[in-house]
Each structure stands twice: as C-alpha cells, then as structure tokens.
Amino acid sequence: MKYLLLLNNDGAAVDSWRELSAEEAAARRAEEIPRWNTLFAWAGEQGIDLDGLELDDPNQARVVRVRDDETTVTDGPFAETKEQIGGYFLAECKDLDQAIELAQRVPVATTGSVEIRPIAE
Amino acid sequence: MKVLALIWSDESNWDRLSEDERKEWYGKYRSFSQAADGKLAGGDELAPTQAATTVRVRDGETVVTDGPFAETREQLGGYFVLDVESLDEATELAAKIPGAWHGSVELRAAAEEEAS
Numbered sequence: 001m002k003y004l005l006l007l008n009n010d011g012a013a014v015d016s017w018r019e020l021s022a023e024e025a026a027a028r029r030a031e032e033i034p035r036w037n038t039l040f041a042w043a044g045e046q047g048i049d050l051d052g053l054e055l056d057d058p059n060q061a062r063v064v065r066v067r068d069d070e071t072t073v074t075d076g077p078f079a080e081t082k083e084q085i086g087g088y089f090l091a092e093c094k095d096l097d098q099a100i101e102l103a104q105r106v107p108v109a110t111t112g113s114v115e116i117r118p119i120a121e
Numbered sequence: 122m123k124v125l126a127l128i129w130s131d132e133s134n135w136d137r138l139s140e141d142e143r144k145e146w147y148g149k150y151r152s153f154s155q156a157a158d159g160k161l162a163g164g165d166e167l168a169p170t171q172a173a174t175t176v177r178v179r180d181g182e183t184v185v186t187d188g189p190f191a192e193t194r195e196q197l198g199g200y201f202v203l204d205v206e207s208l209d210e211a212t213e214l215a216a217k218i219p220g221a222w223h224g225s226v227e228l229r230a231a232a233e234e235e236a237s
Binding site: 002004006008051053054055056058060061062063064065066067071073077078079081082083085087088090096099100103104109110112113114115116117118119120121 | 123125127129163165166167168170172173174175176177178179183185189190191193195197199200202208211212215216218221222224225226227228229230231232233
C-alpha cells in the first residue's frame with residue numbers, strides 16, 4: 001500500500017524558525033539531522049521505500065482557483081490552521097500499522113502531527 | 122525547481138457524482154497529465170479523508186486519531202509534484218489542473234537545498 005504522509009509543523013515552531021539568523025538556522029538544522037537519519041535508517045531496515053520533499057515557508061505558498069475561466073491567485077497557504085504542512089513522504093508500507101510506526105518516528109510528530117493518507121486504489 | 126501542488130476540493134461533491142461523471146473528471150485529469158508531460162515529477166489521488174489517520178507523539182506517547190489533522194471546508198484529495206522553472210510557471214500549470222476549476226490548488230515550493 002502506498003501512503004502519503006503529511007508532515008505538519010506546529011505554527012509556533014514555524015515562527016521560531018523565522019526568527020533565526022542563517023547561521024542559527026543551519027546550526028539547528030544540523031542538530032536535527034541525526035533524528036532524521038535515525039528515521040531513514042529504520043525505514044531502510046524495514047524495507048520501506050521513502051520519497052518526499054521538504055517544503056518552503058508556508059508564507060511563500062500560493063493558492064490558484066479558476067472560476068468561469070478567470071484565474072485567481074492568492075498568497076499564503078490554503079487554510080489558516082494551527083499546524084502547517086512542512087513536507088511530505090510518499091511511503092510504500094505493508095499496511096496502516098506500519099505507516100503509523102513510520103509516522104511516529106518522524107521528528108515533527110513530537111511537536112506537530114503526521115497525517116497518513118492512503119493513496120486511492 | 123520542485124513545487125508540490127496540493128489539490129483541495131469539497132469531497133462531498135465527488136460523492137454525489139455518477140459513475141459517468143467521475144469518468145469524465147478522470148478523463149480531464151488524464152488530459153492534464155498528458156499535456157503537462159515532462160513537467161510532472163509525481164502525483165496521486167488520495168483515498169477520502171475518512172481513511173485519514175493522524176499521528177502525534179507527546180512525552181513519548183503516540184496518540185493516533187482518525188481523520189485529517191484539520192477540519193477544512195475543502196479537503197486534500199490529491200497532489201502533483203511539478204518540475205518547473207519558477208513559481209509563476211507552476212501557477213500557470215496549476216490553473217490547468219481540473220481541481221482548480223471547482224476547488225483550490227495550493228502551491229508549495231520545495232525548500233532550497235542547504236549548502237553544506
């Protein structure tokens with residue numbers, strides 16, 4: 001089964017990143033890398049194939065709608081929510097239980113959330 | 122650059138469509154995918170949000186809840202990964218995604234690779 005895992009960052013965490021200088025952000029990033037590497041190592045052991053992207057600041061998002069052939073583009077993410085999608089994984093897992101096992105190991109699960117969405121058959 | 126295009130739409134509308142109407146929409150998506158060939162790096166249709174599971178870990182405890190992380194007027198129903206030169210090109214492409222004609226397409230650029 002293929003699952004899309006949406007990695008949702010807590011809004012306060014997103015704000016705190018914005019306050020960091022480039023050097024501070026690089027240092028914090030370096031600090032977090034081992035936790036991500038632990039996740040990738042675990043996924044490798046389980047034979048879970050992972051693909052994904054880290055996304056830019058939600059403030060850089062655009063929303064596109066077309067009504068009556070008119071395109072409207074608005075700035076900012078689609079929904080004003082407490083948590084914002086910061087990245088995703090596409091994972092081939094045995095079942096939902098394994099996807100949950102994977103989700104709970106994603107570092108953002110400790111401060112934000114990981115939403116698991118099965119891919120339509 | 123890679124841009125994630127998240128397709129949000131009211132999934133109750135989809136539930137109300139007949140089999141033929143659904144086929145018609147799938148046809149429109151196929152046409153989009155063919156026309157955008159070379160600028161697509163991936164994409165999938167998601168199972169409805171009733172199949173969503175949200176996982177949080179607090180103080181070492183895993184909390185699993187049914188449903189999406191946020192209740193929204195429109196729901197995430199699918200995505201494409203666009204491989205484009207700019208966010209403007211992604212915007213042009215997004216307007217051709219059938220979901221943009223009745224729902225919303227949110228564009229999220231990939232974070233720039235950190236030079237290390």
